[in-house]
Amino acid sequence: MHLPKGGVMSIAFDPWRHVDTDDDLVADLLAGSLGIVVESGGWIHPRARLVVRKGQGSVECDARDGEPLLRVPREALLRIGRVDWADDDEELAFDGVPDEFGEAETELLLLQVALHNACGKIPWLVRTHPAMAPDMDEELVSAVRALRPSFRRRRPSPASLLWSTRVFRLPIGDDGRSEPVAVPLIDLLNHDRSGATGSWTGDALEVGVAHLGSTSQGVLNYGHQRDAIGMAVVHGFVDVSADxxxxxxxxxxxxxxxxxxxxxxxxxxxxxxxxxxxxxxxxxxxxxxxxxxxxxxxxxxxxxxxxxxxxxxxxxxxxxxxxxxxxxxxxxxxxxxxxxxxxxxxxxxxxxxxxxxxxxxxxxxx
Known part of the structure; x- marks a missing residue:
């Protein structure tokens, strides 16, 4: 699958028609991120919508399964492993932009951090993630440790936990080595085993349309072959598609x-x-x-x-x-x-x- 590269789409492109949120600031940040992705050579299906409700994102598209959905070029990927993230329970924060970041990557870094904060992602993770929630009963912790001995042995930083649920390892450097990158827009796709599989072309990460059941929601199979317990303790959600x-x-x-x-x-x-x-x-x-x-x-x-x-x-x-x-x-x-x-x-x-x-x-x- 190869998606169109910017080109015609970038002429008079209106990112707002793809944004559907219940918060004006979130809408601004999503539209800004989408605009930069397209200007950098990215692409979004004409009927795709970036949806956020109460801080939780998804991608909706009524196109047929297999049609191109999103293309995020190398220039719009965020090398989050190079950023010094703060250990903060209230917001996502970092100490300075890495010198090697270009203009597009820097703008997207600022937009994505602001987006996650506008959605309240860090406080939500601290409150609801099994690895961090303060109200977890010790008997339940012990029961989970019988299955996963490392569970809650060490408290992760909220920032590292947030990024662990939404990064890919891609060989984007000149030396061909893989490193963790955040992928704007594509990271709005929720996981399901029946979802699409991201395709790295060397220039971009491309994703096709794959629907969650009979809905219009697009889903992505993030891989790793984790089971339901593994998804819960690592990524913090129940994966009912796990087989x-x-x-x-x-x-x-x-x-x-x-x-x-x-x-x-x-x-x-x-x-x-x-x-x-x-x-x-x-x-x-x-x-x-x-x-x-x-x-x-x-x-x-x-x-x-x-x-x-x-x-x-x-x-x-x-x-x-x-x-x-x-x-x-x-x-x-x-x-x-x-x-x-x-x-x-x-x-x-x-x-x-x-x-x-x-x-x-x-x-x-x-």
Whole structure:
């Protein structure tokens, strides 16, 4: 997919007709950002609307799936890893514009910071994100740590948490190395597994139209193959489109001890195939994934990693699933004392439903 490059669109382009917000300042900032993106060689579908309601953004477009939606050129990407961000619970702030930023990048930096502040993003994150919410019950924290041991071990800075939910790693430098960049406009697209996939052309990040169900809302698949619990504790929302469930670190006994470590990604974050090694009289398995798209995946992975027959693999998967469901139970039944707790409860419920779907239905024929 290749999108038009500025050109005709930049002549007498009116960004305001693409903006739909409930706040005048937010509208000004969105229109300004869109104008700079287009002037830099970007593009937006003629029927696309940038929508913000009560500080929450989305992109609406009634075009057919697969049509070009947005193009954000290299010149309009924000190299946020080069900015010195303040550790502030009230607003997004930074200490000086990096010397290497050009005019467009500097203007967009100022506009995007002002936009996030006008939307109240930092106070909202501090109040509602499971990693930061002050009203989180300690019993709930302990229950989540059984699934994700690093949960709330260290308080992240609000700025780093905000950017972690909306950055891409792209090779935009002359040396070809990837670095974290914020992508104005595209970061308004919400995540869904059925969403579009961003395409990096070397000059721009391009995204096509992909609708959320039968709505006109455009969605983007941000990747990473996270499950519902992972999305909740890292990005702070419930991903009901998640069709994977990564096993927690668990110990089960199936003709001997078998421990699932829960570590299965390389340095880039890519998911690896499970591996196993002997640990005393039992086995240590790197990780296990329950995949609703391919219910046989977990059994096949166990059979390959341990070199066991299908029947034994099935017993091991069932035992690991049962232990994960036991760990999810107190999170699912927790009284939601705030938005963050409610997010975790709903995420745990979805996680359990994925595991149940994989382990309690006949495997699909190959």
């Amino acid at each position: 994977l469930a990564h096993s927690a670190p668990v110990l089960v006994d199936v003709d001997g001890p078998i421990r699932v470590e829960g570590r299965g990604r390389d340095a880039t974050g890519a998911l690896l195939a499970p591996v196993a090694r002997r640990e005393g009289s039992g086995w240590l398995i790197s990780h296990l994934v329950f995949d609703a798209r391919n219910p046989q995946r977990a059994e096949s992975d166990i059979a390959a990693a341990l070199d066991v027959e299908a029947g034994m693999a099935r017993k091991i998967v069932a035992a690991v699933a049962q232990e994960n469901e036991r760990l999810l139970a107190p999170i699912m039944s927790a009284e939601a004392s705030g938005e963050a707790a409610a997010t975790l409860t709903r995420a745990a419920q979805h996680q359990a439903s994925v595991i149940a779907e994989v382990t309690r239905r006949p495997a699909r024929p190959r």
